[in-house]
Amino acid sequence: MGRINGENRDVVFEELWKLKIPAKSSVFAWRLIKDRLPKKLNLRRGQVVVNGTLCPFCSNNEEEAAHLFFNCSKILPLWWESLSWINIVIELPQNPRDHFLQHGNGNVGGIKSTRWKCW
Template identity: 40%
Template sequence: MRRLWAWEEDLLGECRALLDNVVVQYNVYDRWQWDPDPHEGYTVRGAYQALTSMEVPTIEGGGELIWHKQVPLKVSILAWRMLKDKLPTRSNLQRRGILAAANTTCLSGCGLEETASHIFLYCEVFGSLWQHIRSWIGMSGAHPQNISEHFLQFTHSTGH
């Protein structure tokens, strides 16, 4: 078994801290609850319906591009979460109380806050990958200033 990396040890410490106040009681029934349908519980069909019935971004034609039948569902979900700022970035995890405030810096080590905009647009490590992809597919144009522009540039480069 390998030793944990420093960042893994930090996450383990945070996990332990979160579990410190958990009390397991022998005679108490625990269960997970799926909020969209607390009676039936979680089903893949229910999750799909919850995702596809939610309001799509206010990008003109965005809904048709995100939930297009030829786009794999996992890609559609990623695009939808990206546009709604629901990706598990360190900033979002900190806002939900999952990570400590001190742990919101980008995983690349650049020292800036890890947000979707930072990862996809501004990060010297990860954001630069998109520049390589743009070059590889022969896409030119202005550098996107926000996630919506980023999404539109890539979807319009496909001819849609």
């Protein structure tokens, strides 16, 4: 009942649904934050047979959302390059939810913040 009445609303999802991005992108971000993407570990938990659970990019860690999108040694250079475009130097959070939330802290309501959240 708390969810229906809005008592347990999560600020992350309120911010996510406000963004003016394609619905497909919002749903993907929602699934990423909620750990609902069909990655190897989730598929295996659902009794789907998968060949190995290592990251397809680096083969060093298990394929989980935080690793795939933020911590993989093959993906990190993409983040560094993107951050250099907007002159931001930060330490990337270890999970998708914190990653999304950190980009509203410096410029609450600002254009730069909204653009970064969309990215």
